[in-house]
Amino acid sequence: MFQRCGFADADSELEGSDYVVVGLPFDGTASFRSGSRDGPDAIRLASFNFESYDSYYDVDLRELSICDLGNMDLGADPAYAEETIKDGIALLPRAVVPIFLGGEHSIAPAIVEALALRNRPEGLAVLVLDAHLDLREEYGCTRYSHACASRRILEKEGVNAYASIGIRSGCKEEYSFAKEGGVSYFTAREVRDKGIDHMLDRALVCLGKRPLYLSIDLDVLDPAFAPAVGNPEPFGLTSWDVKRVIECVAPRAVGLDINELTPAYDRGETALLAARLAREFMAAKAGTGRPV
Numbered sequence: 566m567f568q569r570c571g572f573a574d575a576d577s578e579l580e581g582s583d584y585v586v587v588g589l590p591f592d593g594t595a596s597f598r599s600g601s602r603d604g605p606d607a608i609r610l611a612s613f614n615f616e617s618y619d620s621y622y623d624v625d626l627r628e629l630s631i632c633d634l635g636n637m638d639l640g641a642d643p644a645y646a647e648e649t650i651k652d653g654i655a656l657l658p659r660a661v662v663p664i665f666l667g668g669e670h671s672i673a674p675a676i677v678e679a680l681a682l683r684n685r686p687e688g689l690a691v692l693v694l695d696a697h698l699d700l701r702e703e704y705g706c707t708r709y710s711h712a713c714a715s716r717r718i719l720e721k722e723g724v725n726a727y728a729s730i731g732i733r734s735g736c737k738e739e740y741s742f743a744k745e746g747g748v749s750y751f752t753a754r755e756v757r758d759k760g761i762d763h764m765l766d767r768a769l770v771c772l773g774k775r776p777l778y779l780s781i782d783l784d785v786l787d788p789a790f791a792p793a794v795g796n797p798e799p800f801g802l803t804s805w806d807v808k809r810v811i812e813c814v815a816p817r818a819v820g821l822d823i824n825e826l827t828p829a830y831d832r833g834e835t836a837l838l839a840a841r842l843a844r845e846f847m848a849a850k851a852g853t854g855r856p857v
């Protein structure tokens with residue numbers, strides 16, 4: 566009679582869960598469209614649109630143990646948000662696979678730091694899907710900016726490999742930094758020309774066999790598919806491209822975040838896609854027997 570307000574099919578307790586959904590409603594450094602703090606709840610609401618059964622993987626999400634812990638109280642100060650995220654993740658059982666709902670992309674470095682610590686001694690390989698290089702040293706007078714997310718991720722202890730896919734935006738200094746520092750990135754144009762499978766294979770060569778963390782900035786998608794993001798960038802990936810990445814990497818992934826949804830600019834389609842991608846991740850991971 567009463568419907569829970571969390572993510573659809575997430576009706577398990579934390580202890581013993583396979584997956585945990587955590588909302589990170591932080592948008593304190595937004596530079597264009599703000600409001601991604603409302604992203605987690607918009608994704609949860611959209612998640613009820615979908616069937617629990619996924620025929621491709623033959624997985625019913627109702628049969629998985631999924632817990633929704635709700636949102637962390639992150640305030641507006643990025644340093645406070647980062648510490649809070651790290652403290653929160655430290656409380657999660659080691660076996661549970663976390664799915665973080667943003668929030669802006671600046672949430673990702675804290676997640677990566679905490680999960681790399683959790684995955685000692687192997688550390689993490691980090692795959693970022695993003696339109697933007699996010700390699701600035703600082704932006705808007707802060708090193709915590711969403712425009713610095715990948716730069717901060719690269720600095721984290723335990724991050725042993727990194728690659729990004731979908732890139733089509735960055736300042737000249739960021740491209741120079743990537744080139745000089747040997748930062749692996751693959752452009753949206755390369756994905757269009759050579760296909761997502763080919764570019765993902767190349768990224769996975771860079772990432773090696775380590776436990777993998779996947780960070781999805783929804784602006785990696787073309788605005789035709791995901792218009793409601795903080796910094797929309799045309800000529801992006803398709804929803805099929807991103808689905809393909811998830812189905813290939815989910816079986817070895819130790820966590821996922823989906824960030825930069827700004828619901829105020831949405832007619833619902835971006836939140837629906839974000840929710841569907843999170844569900845895809847769980848189904849793909851649970852259905853590891855499926856050939857991909």
Ligand SMILES: [Mn+2]
Pocket residue numbers: 670695696697782784785796
């Ligand atoms: Mn971005």
